[in-house]
Each structure stands twice: as C-alpha cells, then as structure tokens.
Amino acid sequence: MQWKLTVVVVAAALAAAACGKKEETPAATTSSAAPAPAAAPAASGGDLVVRIGHVAPISGPQAHYGKDNENGARLAIEDLNKQGITIGGKTVKWELAAEDDGADPKQGTAVAQKLCDAKVAGVVGHLNSGTTIPASKIYNDCGIPHVTGAATNPDLTKPGYDTTYRIIANDNALGAALGNYAVKTLGLKSVAVIDDRTAYGQGVADIFRKTAEADGAKVVDQQFTTDKSVDFMAILTAIKAKNPDAIFFGGMDSQAGPMLRQLAQLGMTKVKYFGGDGICTTKIADLSSKSATLGNVICAEGGASLAKMPGGVEWRKRYDERFPGQFQVYSPYTYDATMLLADAMKRADSIDPKVYIPKLKESNYQGVTTTIKFQPNGELVDAPYTLYTYKDGVKTVVE
Numbered sequence: 001m002q003w004k005l006t007v008v009v010v011a012a013a014l015a016a017a018a019c020g021k022k023e024e025t026p027a028a029t030t031s032s033a034a035p036a037p038a039a040a041p042a043a044s045g046g047d048l049v050v051r052i053g054h055v056a057p058i059s060g061p062q063a064h065y066g067k068d069n070e071n072g073a074r075l076a077i078e079d080l081n082k083q084g085i086t087i088g089g090k091t092v093k094w095e096l097a098a099e100d101d102g103a104d105p106k107q108g109t110a111v112a113q114k115l116c117d118a119k120v121a122g123v124v125g126h127l128n129s130g131t132t133i134p135a136s137k138i139y140n141d142c143g144i145p146h147v148t149g150a151a152t153n154p155d156l157t158k159p160g161y162d163t164t165y166r167i168i169a170n171d172n173a174l175g176a177a178l179g180n181y182a183v184k185t186l187g188l189k190s191v192a193v194i195d196d197r198t199a200y201g202q203g204v205a206d207i208f209r210k211t212a213e214a215d216g217a218k219v220v221d222q223q224f225t226t227d228k229s230v231d232f233m234a235i236l237t238a239i240k241a242k243n244p245d246a247i248f249f250g251g252m253d254s255q256a257g258p259m260l261r262q263l264a265q266l267g268m269t270k271v272k273y274f275g276g277d278g279i280c281t282t283k284i285a286d287l288s289s290k291s292a293t294l295g296n297v298i299c300a301e302g303g304a305s306l307a308k309m310p311g312g313v314e315w316r317k318r319y320d321e322r323f324p325g326q327f328q329v330y331s332p333y334t335y336d337a338t339m340l341l342a343d344a345m346k347r348a349d350s351i352d353p354k355v356y357i358p359k360l361k362e363s364n365y366q367g368v369t370t371t372i373k374f375q376p377n378g379e380l381v382d383a384p385y386t387l388y389t390y391k392d393g394v395k396t397v398v399e
Helices: 063-081 105-117 129-142 171-185 199-214 233-240 253-265 292-296 312-322 331-348 353-361
Strands: 003-012 038-041 048-056 090-100 122-125 146-148 164-166 190-195 218-224 246-250 272-275 297-302 385-391 394-397
Touching (some): 048 063, 048 105, 048 122, 063 331, 122 129, 129 146, 129 164, 129 199, 171 199, 171 297, 171 385, 190 233, 218 233, 233 253, 246 253, 253 292, 272 292, 292 297, 292 385, 331 353
Parallel strands (some): 003 048, 146 164, 190 218, 272 297
C-alpha cells in the first residue's frame, strides 16, 4: 500500500476580534513541542493531500459570519484544486475540514488543542478576538502558523509570535478612524459609549473613546451589556437623559440590530450610531428590521471596499454564484488567508511549518483584498480601512 502525507491547515474564523470577536480570553492551554506532519494512507496516484480546515461560529447568533468565512475558505480550496500545484514533486489535493467554535473562548481553545494534537500544518482564523488571542499561544507552542482576516484586537500580535499573522486592519485603526470622523468631519460634540464586555467590543470602544476625547468631544456616558443580550431599553433610556450627539457600540450586529430598533422606539432617531466591523454587515438591515435609525449608522471595516479591492468585483461575482445570498464581511479575507498559506508552502516547496513559516513572513502576495506584506510583528503593512453607512437599507461606502 502506498502512503501519503496528510496535512491539516485550519481556517479558524472571527471577531473579533469573542472580532465575533469577542469573548473575554481565558488562560490558554499549553501544548507539546512542534508536531511533525503525520503520515496517512495515500489516495490515488500518491497525491499529497493537504487538508485546509475552517473553524468559526457556525452555530449561535454569529453563525452568519462563520458560514461566510467558511465559504471564503471553501472557494479558495476549489480554486487551488484547479491549479495543479506540486510540492515536493507531488501533486497536491487540497481538502477543507470545517469546525464550529461557537464564538466561545473555551471551545476555541479546545479546538486549537485538538488541531495541535492532530499535527496540523497551519490555521486561518479565528473570527473572534476573544477566541483567537488565547488560541494563538497554543498554536505558537505547537509551532503552527495561523492567519486571521477577522480578529482585530491589537493585543493579538503583542506577544510577537512568529506563528501569528493578521491580514486586516486592527482596532487601533478602526476605532481611531471612527472617532476622528465623528468629531473632525461631522463636528459632533458629545458621545455615549456602550460595549459588550468582550475582548473585541471593549477594545474598539476604548480606542473610539480615547480618540473622540482627544479630538475635543465629551463622553457623557459609558454603559455595557453582553454579547447575548437583546434588551437594551434600560441603558438606552439612561443614555437618552444625557442627550448625546452619537452612540458608539463595541459589539456585533446581533446586538446592534435590536439596539437600533429600540433607539427608534425611544424616539432617538437623530442620534448617530457608530461601530466597528462587528456591526458592519449586510445582515444588520434585517436584524434592525430596517428601522429608521439604520440610516444613522456609520461603521468601519478593515480593508478596502470590494469595488476598490484588486480583485474584489470579480471575486464577489464568483462568490455569489457559488454561495448566493450568504456574503457578509470577512470571506474575501479567509479566501486570501487560505491562498496565502498555500503560496508560502509552494515557495518553500514544503508543507512543514518550520520550513514554510520563513516564507510566510516574507510574503508579497497579490490577493483579492490587497497586496499582503507583513510587519515584523505579523501585522499587515499599510492596512487599509473603509467607512460605511446604510442608505435605503443598503450598505454604502461613505464618500
């Protein structure tokens, strides 16, 4: 019987950032030394099978994010299999292995340990900062590289692991951009801040608050909720009494949608509503029941708009044909992250992380989203961002 190498590259998606993003991070579980790629029976013709997995919240209120991310990775796998790539003299057969982390840090770290035990070769993800940050130490202990296109909390890259990479702007850029726009462009004088107590929500809200204050705005109230709440009437009533020009919400669309409805019920129809990439989805229109307050939303998303991405328009067309009605935010990035790992393996002519990580570090990859180059800490060089609003319920770039 012939034998082949089986490698799992796991795409674990979002934010936040729990990028969603965004649950508080527990202590990470350590693992054993870096694993060697595992051998397994060969398929046909002695092909080298490289399994690229995807881990995201496929269940729960953030499942629409997770499925979108999984779709991006799946589309990349299909494209890779059309290329006839060879590594080590063998034709590669790419496969996708999908997992669900439920946007829960404990489940996320359990998945990370599972992947270490399975001797995987790389990870794309996670979606949520609160799952990605604790998982990053586990991956580092295992010697497994991971690339996230969704987790945006700046703390992710602070340890300086050479296994951690981000291909999207972090919350320092997004929160600051929103704070500057609120005060310097719109001339707002007072803001209230709400966060969902997750790593992502608190992080992006804190950056917005500091930026707005530095620009001269007054923060008249700070409130918090959870990433499971749907009733915000008490905190919104308290904020209404302070009469702010704007509210910033650090959290996800599954809370922002109901919050927008309740703002309308309280008559707060002229209050601007800011948020990071966690609320910047197409689904928020439905989650808010297309409330009149949806038109007050201004949100920031890491990366250029699809129209300005190098391959965005054509890629979106192919995505919609393959997965109609499922696009949200991060799938172009999970697509690029999957292709980026494959590119590093090709350039190294190896699927061994110890061999291809140096190639990953020196990437100069022309992706769908942008040209991907890394700073020494694994952050994207010249990470772009885009501000959006909603006109007639449609997500629209702020001019």
